[in-house]
Amino acid sequence: MAILEVSNLSLSFGGLSVLSDIGFSVEKNQIYTLIGPNGAGKTSILNCIAGFYKPQEGRITLKGQDISRLSPDRRAALGLARTFQNIALFRGMTVLDNIKLGAHIHLKTGVLSALVYWGRAHREEMALRRQVEEDVIDFLEIEPIRRMSVGSLAYGLQKRVELARALAMNPDVLLMDEPVSGMNVEETEDMARFILDIKEERDITIVLIEHDMNVVMDISDHVVAINFGRKITEGSPQEVAEHPDVIKAYLGEKKG
Amino acid sequence: MDIFLQLMVSGIAVGGVYALIALGFVLIYKATNIINFATGEFMMIGAYLLYTLLVMVECPVVPAFLLVMSGATLLGFLVERAILRHMLGQPAISIVMVTIGLAYFLTGLAEVIWSPDYKFFPAIFPRKPIHLGFAIVRANMFYGFVVAMVMVVVFSLLFKFAKVGVAMRATANDQMAAYSMGINVRRMFTLAWGFGAIAAALGGVIIGNIGGIRPDLGKIGLKIFPVVILGGLDSIAGAVLGGFIVGILENLAGGYLDPYFGGGIKDLAPFVALVLILMVKPYGLFGKKEIERL
Numbered sequence: 379m380a381i382l383e384v385s386n387l388s389l390s391f392g393g394l395s396v397l398s399d400i401g402f403s404v405e406k407n408q409i410y411t412l413i414g415p416n417g418a419g420k421t422s423i424l425n426c427i428a429g430f431y432k433p434q435e436g437r438i439t440l441k442g443q444d445i446s447r448l449s450p451d452r453r454a455a456l457g458l459a460r461t462f463q464n465i466a467l468f469r470g471m472t473v474l475d476n477i478k479l480g481a482h483i484h485l486k487t488g489v490l491s492a493l494v495y496w497g498r499a500h501r502e503e504m505a506l507r508r509q510v511e512e513d514v515i516d517f518l519e520i521e522p523i524r525r526m527s528v529g530s531l532a533y534g535l536q537k538r539v540e541l542a543r544a545l546a547m548n549p550d551v552l553l554m555d556e557p558v559s560g561m562n563v564e565e566t567e568d569m570a571r572f573i574l575d576i577k578e579e580r581d582i583t584i585v586l587i588e589h590d591m592n593v594v595m596d597i598s599d600h601v602v603a604i605n606f607g608r609k610i611t612e613g614s615p616q617e618v619a620e621h622p623d624v625i626k627a628y629l630g631e632k633k634g
Numbered sequence: 635m636d637i638f639l640q641l642m643v644s645g646i647a648v649g650g651v652y653a654l655i656a657l658g659f660v661l662i663y664k665a666t667n668i669i670n671f672a673t674g675e676f677m678m679i680g681a682y683l684l685y686t687l688l689v690m691v692e693c694p695v696v697p698a699f700l701l702v703m704s705g706a707t708l709l710g711f712l713v714e715r716a717i718l719r720h721m722l723g724q725p726a727i728s729i730v731m732v733t734i735g736l737a738y739f740l741t742g743l744a745e746v747i748w749s750p751d752y753k754f755f756p757a758i759f760p761r762k763p764i765h766l767g768f769a770i771v772r773a774n775m776f777y778g779f780v781v782a783m784v785m786v787v788v789f790s791l792l793f794k795f796a797k798v799g800v801a802m803r804a805t806a807n808d809q810m811a812a813y814s815m816g817i818n819v820r821r822m823f824t825l826a827w828g829f830g831a832i833a834a835a836l837g838g839v840i841i842g843n844i845g846g847i848r849p850d851l852g853k854i855g856l857k858i859f860p861v862v863i864l865g866g867l868d869s870i871a872g873a874v875l876g877g878f879i880v881g882i883l884e885n886l887a888g889g890y891l892d893p894y895f896g897g898g899i900k901d902l903a904p905f906v907a908l909v910l911i912l913m914v915k916p917y918g919l920f921g922k923k924e925i926e927r928l
């Protein structure tokens with residue numbers, strides 16, 4: 379069964395049509411990649427799925443539940459996590475605090491009870507910290523930088539911390555917007571390996587946007603090509619890369 | 635020396651109350667990036683609420699305090715839901731104008747309901763002045779200071795440790811990321827207005843208890859402005875320190891300089907200090923610097 383299904387998605391801002399009739403369904407435990415030239419509407423699709431854009435038409439279901447009308451925070455609570463194209467870490471906080479905010483969604487203690495049941499809040503806090511520490515931090519190999527302020531980290535590491543924060547939410551589906559953009563070769567290889575590990579070891583389905591075609595070909599299970607807000611084609615990475623319309627979209631028409 | 639200590643003690647006492655009112659600005663600004671120019675009027679409404687409960691309803695003091703806090707929360711919620719929610723995404727200057735308009739509206743409302751005459755609370759606290767050995771503090775000042783400090787500590791702990799406080803900090807930091815973490819950002823805005831209104835209302839109660847209440851009590855809100863700017867609009871620690879600095883400065887200037895200038899220096903000193911400090915530290919003492927990556 380599809381874990382995430384997008385059907386008949388159409389989005390326009392005023393008179394500008396951004397997406398028209400986009401539909402695809404993401405199978406559980408796959409890496410699903412959206413490709414397309416700049417301005418094709420890829421990030422708009424992620425924003426529709428996450429709930430930041432309200433498409434005029436279309437339906438989005440997560441784990442069989444219609445989430446089309448839910449606010450972004452409700453969608454997150456249902457198991458949808460996300461990383462951003464331009465890193466959106468909480469600046470001025472440490473790596474650990476950022477990651478803990480990801481796990482925050484699973485905390486039970488509310489406002490008043492946090493004041494009254496200090497003991498329980500404290501125990502939860504400790505349990506949460508252990509889970510987060512052992513799990514996500516070890517997994518992404520960011521142990522040495524945990525106490526550092528995120529603003530002081532190198533770009534590649536910030537991206538990794540953002541990924542850690544998303545994983546701490548323990549999501550079913552992870553949306554990643556250009557996870558390797560702006561990274562050097564080594565950072566790119568690390569990130570690609572982490573994405574594969576996330577799929578294989580953590581049972582998380584990944585929808586990603588990426589321009590780096592080597593990465594796309596290496597890690598994707600399924601690719602959807604978008605241009606001018608429409609789906610051109612979809613299929614295995616090989617099929618999509620060889621599709622004439624995709625080649626045309628990227629390289630332009632051959633003359634003669 | 636005696637007079638110096640006496641002025642310092644008075645400065646610290648009133649500074650603590652300024653700190654609490656400053657929190658009224660900071661709690662709202664931190665989460666929503668809105669400067670609420672009606673903070674002073676929230677104080678005034680809080681004071682009148684307590685007056686109404688104590689004098690007209692003859693409610694006992696402790697329940698009356700709790701009711702004032704609930705009333706203030708309600709006022710904050712209402713203002714956010716009914717007015718500011720519709721202003722989301724509008725230019726900052728429009729939002730500022732709305733809060734200034736709200737300030738005048740609340741002042742007018744208070745004149746209609748409670749008349750422009752001075753009103754005084756019945757004795758809330760014991761009247762006996764507090765002797766500290768080296769200085770004497772008026773009872774209303776002393777107990778007001780204690781209440782203010784308790785509230786400041788409660789709010790600080792809330793922001794630092796409670797789930798809602800952490801979520802609010804995250805919201806202030808990056809709204810889109812906060813949403814994606816499953817934080818209900820709109821709810822955080824509403825709560826921030828509620829908390830800010832509580833801080834302002836209790837500050838108003840304390841100030842009103844010292845000098846009586848009138849519909850223009852809210853003018854004191856402007857005096858708190860140097861406190862907030864001094865400490866940095868988004869810093870709780872800054873608000874507290876700013877409160878003490880302004881309180882002490884005001885009392886020292888009033889005590890030592892007013893006799894020579896025939897008064898007025900007391901109110902002027904905080905603003906002079908504000909300008910001088912901002913020339914050196916444009917983001918306030920603790921304010922967040924906006925750094926752009928180039």
